[in-house]
Amino acid sequence: MIWRRTLLSLALLVPLVAQAESCSLQNWPLWKNYAERFVQKDGRMLGSSMDPNQSSSEGQAYGMFFALVGNDPLTFEELWHWTRDNMAGANIAQNLPGWLWGPTPTGTWGVIDTNSASDADLWIAYSLLEADRLWHKPEYRTDAQRMLANLDKTLVRDIPGLGKMLLPGPVGYEHPDQLWRFNASYTPIPLLRRFSQETPSGAWKEIAESTAKMIADKNMNRFGFVPDWVGYRGTDVNKGMFVVDKFTSAQGSYDAIRTYLWAGLTSPADPLAKPILDSLDGMAQSVASTGVPPEKVQVVTGVTEGIGPYGFSASLVPYLRAKGLPLLADQQQRIVDEAIAHYSNPADPAYSQHQYYHVMLSLFSLGWSEKRYQFNKDGTLKVSWEAPCASKP
Numbered sequence: 001m002i003w004r005r006t007l008l009s010l011a012l013l014v015p016l017v018a019q020a021e022s023c024s025l026q027n028w029p030l031w032k033n034y035a036e037r038f039v040q041k042d043g044r045m046l047g048s049s050m051d052p053n054q055s056s057s058e059g060q061a062y063g064m065f066f067a068l069v070g071n072d073p074l075t076f077e078e079l080w081h082w083t084r085d086n087m088a089g090a091n092i093a094q095n096l097p098g099w100l101w102g103p104t105p106t107g108t109w110g111v112i113d114t115n116s117a118s119d120a121d122l123w124i125a126y127s128l129l130e131a132d133r134l135w136h137k138p139e140y141r142t143d144a145q146r147m148l149a150n151l152d153k154t155l156v157r158d159i160p161g162l163g164k165m166l167l168p169g170p171v172g173y174e175h176p177d178q179l180w181r182f183n184a185s186y187t188p189i190p191l192l193r194r195f196s197q198e199t200p201s202g203a204w205k206e207i208a209e210s211t212a213k214m215i216a217d218k219n220m221n222r223f224g225f226v227p228d229w230v231g232y233r234g235t236d237v238n239k240g241m242f243v244v245d246k247f248t249s250a251q252g253s254y255d256a257i258r259t260y261l262w263a264g265l266t267s268p269a270d271p272l273a274k275p276i277l278d279s280l281d282g283m284a285q286s287v288a289s290t291g292v293p294p295e296k297v298q299v300v301t302g303v304t305e306g307i308g309p310y311g312f313s314a315s316l317v318p319y320l321r322a323k324g325l326p327l328l329a330d331q332q333q334r335i336v337d338e339a340i341a342h343y344s345n346p347a348d349p350a351y352s353q354h355q356y357y358h359v360m361l362s363l364f365s366l367g368w369s370e371k372r373y374q375f376n377k378d379g380t381l382k383v384s385w386e387a388p389c390a391s392k393p
Helices: 002-022 029-038 057-069 073-087 118-135 138-155 189-198 204-216 257-265 273-278 281-290 310-322 326-343 353-369
Strands: 100-103 109-113 156-159 163-166 179-182 230-236 239-244 296-298 303-305 373-375 381-383
Touching (some): 057 073, 057 118, 057 353, 057 381, 073 109, 073 118, 118 138, 118 189, 118 381, 138 156, 138 189, 163 204, 189 257, 204 273, 257 273, 257 353, 281 296, 281 310, 281 326, 310 326, 310 353, 326 353
Antiparallel strands (some): 100 109, 156 163, 179 230, 230 239
């Protein structure tokens, strides 16, 4: 009888072991390899700036999101605690993270530029909210709520003729004579939906609608492209118009490519998904014509220049699939797969900090394509590991 009880115990143990394994760190080689090489034990991500000694809030934010998608709570916690303590002075209710950290002119290490980057702030707050929902860590939700309240008081503006909008940062985006500067890639619709769910009385729903207006505005988007940066001129207390950003002209390139990516990642059930995608025909037509995304676009003329790197192709895979262009999406996917096979070997000298941005864009794209995550209509995250782990505390 003893051997029968032993066999029964083993039979009961096998599914529990299998569930434990499925609830452990997911096998995501690209993220695992990058994190092992560039995320330090203290939680600082190297390689997210042109200077290898510096770190950016964007890199910390993206790392938190990918650690969440990969079900890696330890790396997530290290990334967040380092970001909070070093970039926000351990007081997220008072300070938004300074966007750049590293060796300072005085010879110490710390925040080099205290100006925050609101896109990184949004990704951090979003990842904290979803980390609480998926991992049952209420302290993360508390931190996210503090951060959202700080963003609301620091960066949300009521723009004449447009509505509520989020500044890209505290300094450098408000100018005399009612001129503001915005960046469409800074306000992904799924994140704004999640914040709206968290704080229904907040400005996030209106910011999503203002973002959609900015992307589709015919004064700038004449050929189905978006610029990296756009100006907005208030003509009186109730009117205004989008204008060419006088600091960067009307070029769409390394920032704007994320706008197409976020459009493709947005749930098709979102009421803004189709209007945004319909307004972005230019990039699909350009890729259909040349087989590759352009590196630069002059959006007011539609003139394209150069060949975009593989991170650009990665960004366009979800966008092209969402637009119902699977053959073009497959074509771009092959470009990404070949590049990743070449660059993802840590022993390869080419796999350096200079690959950061393209790897990050590829992680967003590949994670979505491989169904490691999807965004729901309300902005919550559907992750591949959630179902088998749902019963775990």
